[in-house]
Amino acid sequence: MGMRVGTRPQNRGFTLVEALAAATILAVSLMGLLSAWLFAFNQTATTRESADVTAIARAAIERQRELGYVYCRPEDAWFDGELRPLASASGARYQASTRIRSGRDPGIPDHLQLKQVMVTVTRLRDGAVVHEAHTYLAWGGV
Numbered sequence: 001m002g003m004r005v006g007t008r009p010q011n012r013g014f015t016l017v018e019a020l021a022a023a024t025i026l027a028v029s030l031m032g033l034l035s036a037w038l039f040a041f042n043q044t045a046t047t048r049e050s051a052d053v054t055a056i057a058r059a060a061i062e063r064q065r066e067l068g069y070v071y072c073r074p075e076d077a078w079f080d081g082e083l084r085p086l087a088s089a090s091g092a093r094y095q096a097s098t099r100i101r102s103g104r105d106p107g108i109p110d111h112l113q114l115k116q117v118m119v120t121v122t123r124l125r126d127g128a129v130v131h132e133a134h135t136y137l138a139w140g141g142v
Contacts, residue, residue, distance in 0.1 A: 052083055053094060053121040053131040060096045060119040061135055069139050072115060074099050078124075094130075095122045100137075111139045 014022075056079055064072045078092035079085055086092050101116040114136045121131040 049123075049130065053123075054133075055083060056094055056096050056121050057119045057131050057133040060098050061117055061133060064098060064100070064117045064137060069115060069137050072100055072117065072137055089124065092124055095124055096120070097122070114138055 056077075060077060063075075067073070075098050077085060077096045077098075078087075078089050079094045079096065080091060081093045089095065097120045099118045099120075101118065103114045103116070105113065115138075116134055117137055118134040119132070120129055122128065123130050
């Protein structure tokens with residue numbers, strides 16, 4: 001088939017401007033998807049850490065409950081990233097500090113006084129307090 005006089009050949013490709021416009025649209029779309037993925041990843045990590053430090057605080061409160069009203073005492077405990085207890089701060093990711101405050105109401109007998117158990121969990125990497133919990137300990141238990 002020959003070409004007619006005065007007609008232009010039909011090219012089936014893209015012009016450079018069209019290719020650049022398509023690449024720009026694709027890049028902006030991928031940046032939006034990447035941003036959404038990073039946000040979701042950070043939220044998952046934050047939620048996981050929140051669950052981990054809540055478990056550490058609950059374990060510290062439970063330990064004081066097991067010690068009982070008479071023998072409960074302030075103490076520090078360290079945990080690694082897998083929530084395993086450690087003997088010292090070396091290699092630890094979190095520190096759980098347990099403090100005991102006794103209520104001293106002069107009108108109430110000692111055996112009826114409450115003790116407040118307060119646990120603070122600190123991320124050692126940056127010193128941020130990531131969780132605080134408290135409960136009350138009575139002569140008969142929590």
